[in-house]
Amino acid sequence: MLQLLAPDGTRTPHDELDPVLAHLTADDLRGYYRDMVMIRAADLEATSLQRQGQLGLWASALGQEGAQIGAGHAARTQDYLVPTYREHGVAWARGIEPMTLLELFRGISHCGWDPFAIRTHPYMIVLGAQTPHAVGYGMGLQRDGVVGTGDVDTDTAVLALFGDGTSSEGEVSESFTFAASFQAPVVFYSQNNQWAISVPTSVQTRVPLAQRSRGWGIPSLRVDGNDVLACLATTRIALDAARAGEGPRFIEALTYRMAAHTTSDDPTRYRPRAEEEEWAAKDPILRLRLHLQQIDEIDDAYIARCDEEAHDLAMRLHHHIHEMPDPDPRTLFDDVYAEPHPLVEEERAAYAQYLSQFEDDAEGAAR
Structure with a gap:
């Protein structure tokens, strides 16, 4: 498993990943920290709003912020991202406001953004259904001549995001077949959050998920999904290869779903408390904060400011949903x-x- 930041914030050098991150500044790192704090606050408020009857459902990404912010910021503006229904951090990285996401879960919006303008597909509720779309889009990019040209502003790839449970769906295997056969510029990014609702990953597969794509000849790797820097670097490398015409890639981001599968689920019925406590110590936000403190690039004032902004965002979400009229x-x-x-x-x-x-x-x- 590739890792740059240990749970205690210690930074480990890596010959292949470090050059990809060489341009990052302290401002960038603090920005990723703020992103994760903001999206977590929005996530928690959305759960509260659902409990108040303001949303029909909510799928929390609590604990998966590192995997999502890293992957979201790894994509270039022209890349096309295809999420499921839990990629709130990816949406944030693409400039999609949490208000828009909540409108979707309130049932008054089909999407809320222009997929072509933001280069981000609508949320997909049907598990696995978006991966054939992602591959088809990638094959279209090939026919449009925007893959493997060598022009960084032209070459384009597709980032298809899904969970460990979705990786067991037949559509994903079919997508692997077409992506491999046509060498489509697609990066399959699976956030293994350990539980497909109540089914653990150990039941879903006898080998690491990262090995699943290799039978199709699709190179793969496993990354620490709670390490935002490792997720950023590995996704950038994979997308670079796809854009260059080197074919598809598969990434397994090992993380953990700290909340319920959705607000209609009760994880206490199947998940041990000790497991949750173990993963809480690997929290992606705490990890990056500890690293920034170790290199003396964050102070209490900045941390407090991020917390205040996050609280303000949660309050805006609260009022936005409560004041929202029902559409015709x-x-x-x-x-x-x-x-x-x-x-x-x-x-x-x-x-x-x-x-x-x-x-x-x-x-x-x-x-």
């Missing part, structure tokens, strides 16, 4: 197709007629 339900039929479609229009009219009966009932009651 008829907008459900907007943007289904680029051009008007007779079936959609027929369904829109039928639904409008259905809604009108409630309006009539309300008017009658008022009279």
